[in-house]
Amino acid sequence: DAKTTQPPSMDCAEGRAANLPCNHSTISGNEYVYWYRQIHSQGPQYIIHGLKNNETNEMASLIITEDRKSSTLILPHATLRDTAVYYCIVRTNRDDKIIFGKGTRLHILP
């Protein structure tokens, strides 16, 4: 079973920041938080991952709470192309299989 909880859907206005929450209250000390997204009829795409510290890359920022029980993925300036299902996943070593939950379906509104 997936170890994370996400809202089933969210709306965000184009050009605004999209903040996608994820609850992972049972995360253990050696588990990372990963985010992937899946645009319709495509394979999932890696976005970002982190352990304790906040992370930022060219796609997004990841904010992890101090107790690591929740995190937020931030897309700073959402565009229509960011419409997708976003999956938050916790995992340990690099060879762990990925178990997907239901994710959050993000709708970007023009």
Next chain:
Amino acid sequence: GAVVSQHPSWVICKSGTSVKIECRSLDFQATTMFWYRQFPKQSLMLMATSNEGSKATYEQGVEKDKFLINHASLTLSTLTVTSAHPEDSSFYICSAWGQDEQYFGPGTRLTVT
């Protein structure tokens, strides 16, 4: 970045026939690949873990005799759906670990008529 390809991207087959789907890591070697299945409006479901040079490990409820997996080289894993039925119609996706993250193929849409 690392790329995973799948072939074909879509296939239509008749009920009772078998169909093979290929998954290739294009610029890296992958000792382990994963196969997923996704039905419309549902999440990805892990079917099996493909190990180079050894037998695949199947998730609970996945029939190993129906979904044959072969990982004969470090860059190629194949999934064969045997005696396909309409309920096997789905989106099949493979993935593999690259340098520092797991990469997913573009998926293969199988339609069984």
